[in-house]
Amino acid sequence: MPATRRLKIGLSACFQHADPDRSLFTGKTLQYVEQSIAHWIMSAGAMVVMVPCPTGETARGDVTLAHYADWLDGVVLHGGADIWPGSYGEEPLRAEWLGDRVRDLYDLAVVEAFEQVGKPIFGVCRGLQLINVAFGGTLYQDIETQHPGALRHRDAATYDQNFHAVELVPGTRLASLYPSQRLARVNSIHHQAIKSLAPGFQIEAWSRPDGVPEAIRRSPARGRGYIAATQWHPEFHRHGLDTLDDSAILQDFLAACALAKARPQPGNSPLRIRDRATRLLRQALLMDRSD
Template identity: 75%
Template sequence: MSLPASRRLKIGLSACFSHADPDRSLFTGKTLQYVEQSIAHWIMSAGAMVVMVPCPTGETARGDVTLAHYADWLDGVVMHGGADVWPGSYGEEPLRPEWLGDRVRDLYDLALVEAFSQAGKPIFGVCRGLQLINVAFGGTLYQDLLTQVPGAQVHRDAKQYDRHAHDIALVSGSRLSQLYPGQLRARVNSIHHQGIKQIAPNFEVEAWSIPDHIPEAIRRAPRPGGGYIAATQWHPEFRSEDGSTLDDSALLDDFLQACSRTRTFPFPGHSPFQIRDRAARLLKRALLRRR
């Protein structure tokens, strides 16, 4: 018998942004927040319910709902892929105009990670989500792998998109390697041109790209009272039809099991920043200035 809604996990999914555009024929001049279909379906494939977490501030904001309310209500959150991370988020200037990223979305994503971390709820990142999590906890990024990493392979092919793939090496003894016993090498899709330069403190790399040794999966190191945070540079929701890439089910099950445990035994909250709710206040201030 199908589980009732009250017994299903409720998983938040970060929003993608399409900023107000006066030349757009539909929703002219309006800000759109949306999710990509397959990642919602990926989470739902294990029976969880998906809730997009909208940005609560902006030019049309009303009421008193905050990201902290969502973090308190939901069982975990998945950080969506999408636009480049703004280099200013990790203390750099853009090397090229096309690598400017999306500062407003960064502020929203940072505030969302902050809210769920403070609530002690599990967080899983995908592609941009991995990069954003790394930045939120003090790491840095390469703005462009081909430009900044000698010998880097092509990690993003616009024509092949999710059919573009490369091999990874799973770190022996890591949680990721435990999810795939006896499989220390795998193939994954690759749809990014930015990547981790310096890993955030208290995080561990769980997989590296072959042969150029770029971090492909990270996880917060186990510690007393520490909640679940993990991420992959590849998109596990983009399942290959021929089965040539790493099976996604173990990753999803691991995250949802953490959400179930936390529902029963909550972790104490922890802020990734020194000042509690810092990211939420920065987001609100930035969007108020845009009015």
């Protein structure tokens, strides 16, 4: 298939902030993507474009995230650093849970840009948490500390070989993609999770037996574009493993992108996500200074 007929999918950037002790690119900010998720999207024939943050100390020119949202057919927000608790109005309970304030503002601005033009958005791991925060939800800063009886959702030693069961919620879109499965096995690489669900969203899967939300989707309604996310990493599934097959999830997202491309819908972002995030950032910084 020629490039002109392929879907163009944006992939949010991960950040490594300037580090004077780094031997390569000393003192420079790096933006990058993890190859597994790029290859996952490409496996269905779509072209992947990293969406770089257009702001920063070296910024030049007039390209904005709105330009990328207008040009691309959808966007995927992928994993990485914790969400900074200030992004949802809380103070960090521990110093190691500070997260990445800069990336939060960038990712929230990406959601804002694609939401304004009605383009589909899919989130993975941190991406799910970011989407929940963007639309007014909150997070557990640490599952083991704040959710009594929880499974171990992240294990540094086993990493992507840490697994648990999820239960698909009957009647949801995700359940319809797997009509013969009620329970499935997924990888688990996170210590933060949804505490309060964003208004207008529904939970599509829970971890079992501890009941941590593992997949969400925006409830369909007139004027609302496609937004869905999983807490696990579907891109880490490999043939031969007994984890949930990722292909149906990817095809569902790409089908939404194709539909939005063929029949563009007016965008809608009444929450002004970026403005609200900036306001929370300022409030949290003021709290820091008052300590």
